[in-house]
Amino acid sequence: MKLDRLDESIVHALASDARRSYADIGTAVGLSAPAVKRRVDRLLAAGVITGFTVRVDQAALGWETEAFVELYCRHNTSPSDIRRGLSRYPEVVAASTVTGEADAVVHIYAEDVRHFERVLERIAGEPFVERTKSVLVLSPLLRRHSMGAPS
Incomplete structure (x- = not known):
């Protein structure tokens, strides 16, 4: 799957903080929260995002x-x-x-x-x-x- 700039920005935002809300990410990338959710769902279905986790010391x-x-x-x-x-x-x-x-x-x-x-x-x-x-x-x-x- 080829990612566009918005997809890359969403992936980067989630990678730096997976608890970040879709609304917050949407504000940063210029999309509505539902649009961000649709893109995240598509990225999950395509296997680009493989899961959400916690980094532990x-x-x-x-x-x-x-x-x-x-x-x-x-x-x-x-x-x-x-x-x-x-x-x-x-x-x-x-x-x-x-x-x-x-x-x-x-x-x-x-x-x-x-x-x-x-x-x-x-x-x-x-x-x-x-x-x-x-x-x-x-x-x-x-x-x-x-x-x-x-x-």
């Missing part, structure tokens, strides 16, 4: 250690095998196949370094994993949660 929930792990997998490991294996770990918040030497990069949150070490050992023990390379996050520098046309 992981440290506030006790998950104070953040890491990225490169996975190097055994020959002929499929992305679905990796996804299936990693989906069992609640500490894994994202995983992607990548270009370069590694087969995948995994984003992990843990309570502390010891917890991270236990998770890393379990992941490294998965039958499809040949080896891992990990880095701990010291300070997040930039996190963008929305894309699209700026408001």
Whole structure:
């Protein structure tokens, strides 16, 4: 689906604050609240908007250690095998196949370094994993949660 400038502005507004009212968004983009709702419904139906969520500070929930792990997998490991294996770990918040030497990069949150070490050992023990390379996050520098046309 090709988005026009109004659709992009609506998506950007919702991505920055999903609780924003249709009337407020309409005022910002020059549409009525019902027109914004119709567009949002169309964007949902087309799969452009996949849901509404809350961003949570992981440290506030006790998950104070953040890491990225490169996975190097055994020959002929499929992305679905990796996804299936990693989906069992609640500490894994994202995983992607990548270009370069590694087969995948995994984003992990843990309570502390010891917890991270236990998770890393379990992941490294998965039958499809040949080896891992990990880095701990010291300070997040930039996190963008929305894309699209700026408001």
